[in-house]
Amino acid sequence: MNDDATAKQNARAPIPGEQDPDKVNTEPAPHSVGAAPHRNLKADLVVIGAGSGGLSAAAGAAMLGLKVILFEKGEMGGDCLNSGCVPSKALISAAKYAAAAREGIDYGIVTGTPVTDWPKVQAHIRSAIDTIAPVDSQERFEGLGVTVIREHAKFSGPNTINSPSATVKARRIVIATGSRAFIPPVPGLATVNYLTNESIFDIDKLPLHLIILGGGPIGMEMAQAFRRLGSEVTVVEMSRVLASSDEDHAKVAADTLRDEGVTLLEGHEAASVSESDGTIVLEAEGPDGKKILRGSHLLVAAGRQPVLDGLDLEAGDVEYDKRGIKVSQKLRSISNKRVWALGDVAGFGQFTHLAGWHASVLVRRAFFKQRSRADSLPLPAVTYTSPEVAQVGMTEAAARDEYGEKVETSVFAFNENDRAIAEGKTKGECKLVIHKGKLVGASIVGEGAGDIIQLFGYAMSNGMKLTSLTNFISPYPTRTEVVKRAASAHFSGAVFGRPARLLVNLLQRIA
Numbered sequence: 208m209n210d211d212a213t214a215k216q217n218a219r220a221p222i223p224g225e226q227d228p229d230k231v232n233t234e235p236a237p238h239s240v241g242a243a244p245h246r247n248l249k250a251d252l253v254v255i256g257a258g259s260g261g262l263s264a265a266a267g268a269a270m271l272g273l274k275v276i277l278f279e280k281g282e283m284g285g286d287c288l289n290s291g292c293v294p295s296k297a298l299i300s301a302a303k304y305a306a307a308a309r310e311g312i313d314y315g316i317v318t319g320t321p322v323t324d325w326p327k328v329q330a331h332i333r334s335a336i337d338t339i340a341p342v343d344s345q346e347r348f349e350g351l352g353v354t355v356i357r358e359h360a361k362f363s364g365p366n367t368i369n370s371p372s373a374t375v376k377a378r379r380i381v382i383a384t385g386s387r388a389f390i391p392p393v394p395g396l397a398t399v400n401y402l403t404n405e406s407i408f409d410i411d412k413l414p415l416h417l418i419i420l421g422g423g424p425i426g427m428e429m430a431q432a433f434r435r436l437g438s439e440v441t442v443v444e445m446s447r448v449l450a451s452s453d454e455d456h457a458k459v460a461a462d463t464l465r466d467e468g469v470t471l472l473e474g475h476e477a478a479s480v481s482e483s484d485g486t487i488v489l490e491a492e493g494p495d496g497k498k499i500l501r502g503s504h505l506l507v508a509a510g511r512q513p514v515l516d517g518l519d520l521e522a523g524d525v526e527y528d529k530r531g532i533k534v535s536q537k538l539r540s541i542s543n544k545r546v547w548a549l550g551d552v553a554g555f556g557q558f559t560h561l562a563g564w565h566a567s568v569l570v571r572r573a574f575f576k577q578r579s580r581a582d583s584l585p586l587p588a589v590t591y592t593s594p595e596v597a598q599v600g601m602t603e604a605a606a607r608d609e610y611g612e613k614v615e616t617s618v619f620a621f622n623e624n625d626r627a628i629a630e631g632k633t634k635g636e637c638k639l640v641i642h643k644g645k646l647v648g649a650s651i652v653g654e655g656a657g658d659i660i661q662l663f664g665y666a667m668s669n670g671m672k673l674t675s676l677t678n679f680i681s682p683y684p685t686r687t688e689v690v691k692r693a694a695s696a697h698f699s700g701a702v703f704g705r706p707a708r709l710l711v712n713l714l715q716r717i718a
């Protein structure tokens with residue numbers, strides 16, 4: 208039986224005295240707009256925001272037979288589907304074809320210079336969104352038994368949520384309102400026509416010169432994709448690019464982007480921005496003084512800020528700061544125990560899989576009374592440049608900060624991996640970060656790093672010993688063999704060292 212069918216079976220009938228959300232209360236309420244009838248409802252769970260976090264929470268609760276009301280003021284699916292992961296990965300996939308056409312000559316395939324048909328690239332992006340959209344749709348969630356209200360929601364009391372057409376009294380309230388691009392206070396920035404992740408996929412032509420403010424995951428993924436599609440690209444980054452990744456691994460990605468023609472200005476801060484005759488002029492201040500950049504487009508990818516506007520959090524007795532809703536690792540508001548925050552707005556990082564995990568923590572804690580916490584599993588992060596830059600748990604630098612010099616690493620490079628050699632893609636390495644014999648993190652840079660890293664996440668999440676990563680048969684030739692090779696390298700001294708050789712010699716005499 209599929210999930211939807213289970214949910215329909217479980218869908219709870221209204222309890223006595225409780226109003227069926229689908230039956231309208233025609234009594235006017237103070238919040239009603241115009242002549243629209245206002246509904247007074249009750250719910251086990253109200254979810255604000257139908258993005259990765261909110262949808263997972265709503266589905267989980269509905270499938271357990273709870274009465275769920277979901278508010279969404281914009282597109283179902285939130286950032287990930289509409290202006291984040293899905294369009295960016297679809298764009299990257301188009302750009303990979305352009306790169307492959309250029310690289311084909313190295314493999315004996317001559318295709319000529321690729322030409323980008325931007326509207327067709329956009330059609331591919333649209334088709335990826337449209338294909339996934341039904342999974343996040345209002346219809347699907349209504350099928351699960353969720354009442355979906357496509358309006359802006361806000362608090363009107365510690366356990367009540369209001370929208371133009373409804374007031375809901377809820378047992379629990381989930382805030383999953385996500386994040387938006389942070390616009391740094393650069394003089395002149397507000398006066399120019401800049402792009403963010405919400406507008407970059409809708410531009411009407413391929414940029415001649417795209418300036419990107421910020422060299423984090425968004426900046427680097429977009430920089431490589433647009434460069435491969437034919438734009439000139441300059442990234443202005445005040446610190447180093449991919450600052451939360453292993454430094455050596457970020458450098459491998461950065462060098463590749465430079466080789467492909469992206470200008471990366473690390474250690475450069477945007478000092479001012481202006482626009483004249485449709486040209487964006489950005490002054491970047493770096494160690495060698497100021498540089499003047501002129502671009503056709505400017506993408507701001509300088510970090511994220513939580514979406515809290517219009518939520519009236521004071522009315523709900525919900526504390527917040529500039530990172531988002533103030534919650535503990537249990538994801539419960541520190542000031543109102545009925546309220547939970549999931550995903551980007553919880554302030555623990557911005558990933559779709561993290562938002563999904565948060566929903567899982569909510570379901571385990573709130574409905575099954577288990578002791579799950581947001582930080583009880585190591586968090587993976589992947590930047591989808593070519594080569595990919597992947598991380599789970601601690602980087603070497605973070606582990607050294609925490610544990611000092613006792614940290615060990617074990618590295619295996621892709622230039623010793625037969626599959627990588629056969630494919631001519633040998634850049635990168637796999638690095639294990641070990642403390643007192645325990646795996647505390649892994650970093651990989653290379654083709655397919657995002658897939659390979661999962662094995663480390665699995666081992667760490669399940670408390671497996673480092674030896675477990677040597678004790679399985681890895682199919683040949685795969686890139687994932689680097690996992691076993693890096694783990695084995697850590698034990699090679701013990702396995703092939705002098706004591707082992709003496710022991711084997713002794714055992715040979717016994718037999």
Ligand SMILES: Cc1cc2nc3c(=O)[nH]c(=O)nc-3n(C[C@H](O)[C@H](O)[C@H](O)COP(=O)(O)OP(=O)(O)OC[C@H]3O[C@@H](n4cnc5c(N)ncnc54)[C@H](O)[C@@H]3O)c2cc1C
Pocket residue numbers: 255256257258259260261278279280281282283284285286287288290291292293295358359360361383384385386404425514516517518549550551552556557558559560561562591
């Ligand atoms: C360009 C880009 C690429 C990315 N790529 C990846 C990736 O490859 N992998 C990855 O894991 N993550 C990626 N991310 C991050 C990922 O998109 C987010 O972490 C994820 O979408 C967060 O989900 P969320 O549920 O917290 O919020 P969102 O998806 O932002 O959903 C929040 C929803 O709440 C609604 N809302 C807000 N306020 C209200 C209100 N008052 N009433 C009603 N509705 C409201 C909004 O309209 C929105 O639909 C990317 C992000 C960007 C910008």
Ligand SMILES: NC(=O)c1ccc[n+]([C@@H]2O[C@H](COP(=O)([O-])OP(=O)(O)OC[C@H]3O[C@@H](n4cnc5c(N)ncnc54)[C@H](O)[C@@H]3O)[C@@H](O)[C@H]2O)c1
Pocket residue numbers: 391393420421422423424425426428443444445446447448449450475476477508509510511556557558588589590591
């Ligand atoms: N593949 C993925 O999983 C993926 C992809 C994209 C985004 N995301 C998520 O979205 C988050 C946000 O991404 P992001 O790249 O916008 O943010 P980020 O915070 O990771 O990087 C922003 C960068 O902008 C720089 N910056 C800020 N102000 C600047 C200024 N005035 N001048 C020069 N540089 C400046 C910062 O130093 C920083 O390095 C990521 O951290 C990630 O969690 C994930």
